[in-house]
Amino acid sequence: MHPLKTSLLAALLVGTSLTARAALTFSDATLALANYNQIQFKSDPSVGIAITSLAAGGNPGAALDILFSNQGGAISMSSFQGFIATGFGYDPSAQGALTSLAYSNDRYVSVGSELAGLNTVTRSLLLQGGHYYLATIADPAAQPRDTWFTTSASGLASSNYIGFDFATGLSDASLHPDFSTAGSQIAFGFVNRLFFDTGGQAVNLHADFRFDNIAYDLQAAAVPEPQTWALMILALPMLGALRRRRTAA
Numbered sequence: 001m002h003p004l005k006t007s008l009l010a011a012l013l014v015g016t017s018l019t020a021r022a023a024l025t026f027s028d029a030t031l032a033l034a035n036y037n038q039i040q041f042k043s044d045p046s047v048g049i050a051i052t053s054l055a056a057g058g059n060p061g062a063a064l065d066i067l068f069s070n071q072g073g074a075i076s077m078s079s080f081q082g083f084i085a086t087g088f089g090y091d092p093s094a095q096g097a098l099t100s101l102a103y104s105n106d107r108y109v110s111v112g113s114e115l116a117g118l119n120t121v122t123r124s125l126l127l128q129g130g131h132y133y134l135a136t137i138a139d140p141a142a143q144p145r146d147t148w149f150t151t152s153a154s155g156l157a158s159s160n161y162i163g164f165d166f167a168t169g170l171s172d173a174s175l176h177p178d179f180s181t182a183g184s185q186i187a188f189g190f191v192n193r194l195f196f197d198t199g200g201q202a203v204n205l206h207a208d209f210r211f212d213n214i215a216y217d218l219q220a221a222a223v224p225e226p227q228t229w230a231l232m233i234l235a236l237p238m239l240g241a242l243r244r245r246r247t248a249a
Contacts, residue, residue, distance in 0.1 A: 026085065036189065058106075067207070080166060091186070092179055096181065103153055104150060109144070114205060125191045137152070139151050
């Protein structure tokens with residue numbers, strides 16, 4: 001190939017570049033119930049669950065409150081309260097594959113002596129193609145009570161989320177969301193979980209869980225810049241010509 005063409009081809013290829021897409025962020029510091037779709041599973045009908053938006057008592061300001069109570073008696077309950085934000089979503093098929101995401105929330109846990117040994121964790125919730133997926137994130141080891149604390153995790157991949165069925169309260173570790181460009185629209189939210197079995201002993205239940213400052217940061221895969229596509233298109237015929245010349249030689 002002519003030296004000029006070789007130099008031009010090298011310049012074209014060197015000039016190509018990938019652009020990492022800026023992180024997309026969703027955050028909510030008010031958690032108004034009107035902005036979420038609710039899904040719930042509860043196995044013990046004797047337990048009452050009140051879900052309300054608080055104008056005060058958050059971290060700071062408004063918050064979402066989930067209050068458990070009963071009228072006395074024994075309890076054997078598994079429960080999940082899910083919340084999917086209605087104003088934010090991401091479509092990998094149109095916006096590009098997701099490489100990972102980060103999630104954080106502030107929580108406040110207040111429980112009575114009957115739940116003194118309760119261990120809590122944080123759960124991120126995704127909805128894709130009509131299916132729900134959970135990722136479990138460890139809370140601070142100190143298990144704070146009656147004070148706000150933050151739990152967060154970054155680098156969450158599709159494999160960190162497993163399928164969950166709110167109709168049965170069962171998970172399926174073989175199911176994962178699709179973060180690739182073949183995946184459909186993804187919605188984002190969070191879950192509160194409480195499991196409590198008194199072993200037949202009657203108790204007066206009091207458990208108060210509050211959520212505030214929900215945040216997601218989405219990391220999309222790097223994609224070629226528009227000018228990179230043009231350079232690559234120009235370079236392909238030159239590469240073909242160079243290969244034919246070498247074959248002929």
